[in-house]
Amino acid sequence: MNVEFTQLSDRGQVREHNEDYIGHAVPQTPSQAKTRGWLFALADGVGGQAQGEVASRTAVEAVLAGFRKASEGEPLAPLLGRLVEEANRLVLDAAREAGPSGAGMATTLVACALRAGRATVAHVGDSRCYLIRKGRAVSLTRDHTMASDQARMGLLSAQEEAQAPTRHLLSRSLGTESPPAAEISEHMVLAGDVLVLCSDGLHGEVSGAEIAAAVRETPDLHAAARQLLALANQRGGNDNISVQMIRVVSVDRVGTYRGLPYRLR
Numbered sequence: 001m002n003v004e005f006t007q008l009s010d011r012g013q014v015r016e017h018n019e020d021y022i023g024h025a026v027p028q029t030p031s032q033a034k035t036r037g038w039l040f041a042l043a044d045g046v047g048g049q050a051q052g053e054v055a056s057r058t059a060v061e062a063v064l065a066g067f068r069k070a071s072e073g074e075p076l077a078p079l080l081g082r083l084v085e086e087a088n089r090l091v092l093d094a095a096r097e098a099g100p101s102g103a104g105m106a107t108t109l110v111a112c113a114l115r116a117g118r119a120t121v122a123h124v125g126d127s128r129c130y131l132i133r134k135g136r137a138v139s140l141t142r143d144h145t146m147a148s149d150q151a152r153m154g155l156l157s158a159q160e161e162a163q164a165p166t167r168h169l170l171s172r173s174l175g176t177e178s179p180p181a182a183e184i185s186e187h188m189v190l191a192g193d194v195l196v197l198c199s200d201g202l203h204g205e206v207s208g209a210e211i212a213a214a215v216r217e218t219p220d221l222h223a224a225a226r227q228l229l230a231l232a233n234q235r236g237g238n239d240n241i242s243v244q245m246i247r248v249v250s251v252d253r254v255g256t257y258r259g260l261p262y263r264l265r
Contacts, residue, residue, distance in 0.1 A: 001033060001034075001037075001114065001115070001116065001117060001248070001250065001251045001252060002248075002249040002250045003038060003114060003246050003247060003248055003249060004221065004246075004247050004249055005024065005038075005040065005221065005245060005247070006221040006222040006225050006244070006245050007022050007024070007040075007225070007242075007243065007244040007245070008222075008225045008226065008229055008242070008243055009021075009022055009242040009243075010201075010229050010232075010233065010237075010240065010241045010242070011240055012201055012232070012233065012237035012238065012239055012240050012241050013233055013236060013237030013238070014236070014237060014238045015239060015240055017053065018053065018240045019044065019045030019046075019052035019053045019055075019056055019240055020042070020043065020045070020056060020201070020240040020241075020242040021042070021043050021045070021053065021056035021057040021059075021060045021242075022040075022041070022042045022043075022060065022197075022242050022244055023040075023041055023060045023061065023064050024038065024039065024040045024041070024064070024244070025038065025039040025064045025067050025068050026038055032072070033115075034115075034116070035072035035073045035115075036067075036070070036072055036073075036115070037076070037113055037114050037115025038113065038114045038115070038246075039063070039064060039067045039112070039113045039114075040111065040112045040113075040114075040195075040197055040244050040246060041059075041060045041063050041064060041109065041110070041111040041112075041197075042060070042109075042110050042111075042127055042197045042198070042199060042242055042243075042244055043055070043056035043057075043059045043060045043107045043108055043109045043110075043127065043174075044056060044107060044108045044125065044126075044127050044199040044200065044201070044240065044242070045105075045106070045107045046104075046105075046106040046107060046170065046173060046175075051094075051095075051098055051102055051105050052105070052106070052107065054094055054098070054102075054105065055091050055094065055095075055105045055107035055174065055175055056108075058087070058090050058091050058094045058107075059087040059088075059090070059091055059107050059109045059174050060087075060109070062083065062086055062087040062090045062091075063080075063083040063084065063086075063087050063109070063111050066079075066082070066083040066086055067079070067083060067113070076113045076115060076118075076120035076186070077120055077122075077186060079113075080111055080113060080120060080122035080182065080184055081122065081182055081184055083111070083122075084109065084111070084122055084124060084174070084180075084182040085179045085182075087109060087174055088174045088175065088176065088179045088180065089179070091105060091106070091107060091174045091175040092175060092176075095175060104175075105175050106170075106173040106174060106175035106176070107125070107173060107174050107175060108123075108124060108125025108126055108127040108170065108173060108199070109122075109123065109124050109125060109127065109174055109182075110122070110123040110125075110127040110128060110129050110141060110197050111123070112129055112195055112197060112246070114189070114195075114246070117188060117189060117251045117252065118186055118187065118188055118189060119131075119140075119186070119187045119188075119189050119195060120184065120185070120186050120187075121140050121141060121184065121185050121186075121187070122182045122183070122184045123141045123144075123182065124144060124172045124173060124174055124180050124181075124182050124183070125144050125170050125172060125173050125174075126143040126144060126145050126148075126170060127141075127197070127198065127199050127200065128140075128141045128196075128197070128198055128200075128203050129141050129195060129196070129197050130196040130198070130208055130211060130212075131187065131189075131193060131194075131195055131196075132193065132194040132195075132211070132212050132215045133190065133192070133193050133194075134192075135212055135213075135215075135216045136212055137196075137208035137209060137211055137212035138208075139208060140185060140187060140195075141183065141185075142183070144170060144171045144172035144173075144180075144183070145166065145167055145168065145169055145171055146164075146166035146167075146169040146170075146171050147164035147166045147167040147169070148167070148171075150164070168200070189248045189251060190248065190251065191248055191249065191250050191251050192247070193247070193248045194215050194221075194245060194246065194247045194248075195244075195245070195246045195248075196211055196215070196243060196244070196245050196246075197243065197244040197246075198211075198241075198242060198243045198244075199239070199240060199241065199242040199243075200239060201232060201237075201239035201240045201241035201242065202228060202232050202241050202243050204238075204239065205231070205232040205235040205236065205237075205238075205241075206228055206231050206232050206235070210228075210231070211228060214227050214228050214231075215245070221245045221247055224245060225243050225245050228243055229241050229243065
């Protein structure tokens with residue numbers, strides 16, 4: 001499996017500073033690519049809360065550090081679940097160490113691990129992961145907001161959800177005494193697929209279809225990312241804007257034995 005990627009973050013037009021944080025862990029050898037893989041992570045410190053930038057940085061650095069230390073071949077879904085719990089604990093610790101200024105410190109988190117022809121996605125909050133395939137975007141995550149939860153229960157229509165005042169009110173975030181349940185899913189990936197992780201500063205202004213169009217019409221990932229950030233800023237830039245774009249360049253057909261991948265002939 002071989003990938004290429006880019007990532008960008010922008011303060012936007014309104015916020016005084018950037019509370020988003022992005023990072024990645026890449027394999028250093030072909031062997032690590034097979035047994036460990038890649039991890040991409042993006043967090044959005046909750047706007048308006050104390051030290052949101054500390055919360056987002058703490059969460060991303062925690063999952064990256066844990067991923068690098070994990071045993072080779074460890075199944076990705078339980079690993080990401082454990083890393084999210086650890087990130088929540090460290091955000092809580094950072095809030096306590098900050099004293100009164102850390103009250104309410106919180107963050108979203110979305111992480112995508114790639115190994116053996118599969119993408120494992122874990123998220124808490126409303127930062128998203130899209131899969132772009134054959135020019136179409138499919139969201140691999142669902143927002144953890146009050147409005148989204150109400151829509152899933154049938155209490156709001158899709159149109160009402162889009163306009164609800166609770167559409168930005170998180171129902172899950174990192175930094176809570178009770179560890180939030182990360183939503184985790186696994187997906188097969190194909191050569192040519194592009195995975196897009198983004199904060200709501202992007203997906204709140206730019207639709208999934210527009211993200212897919214940028215990928216389709218601008219083959220250079222970095223140029224496509226710059227185009228998307230510029231579009232979000234043109235539409236107001238009311239929040240921090242962050243994006244990670246990962247293209248699957250090639251992927252082997254693989255099986256697994258005792259948690260370790262092997263190539264199929």
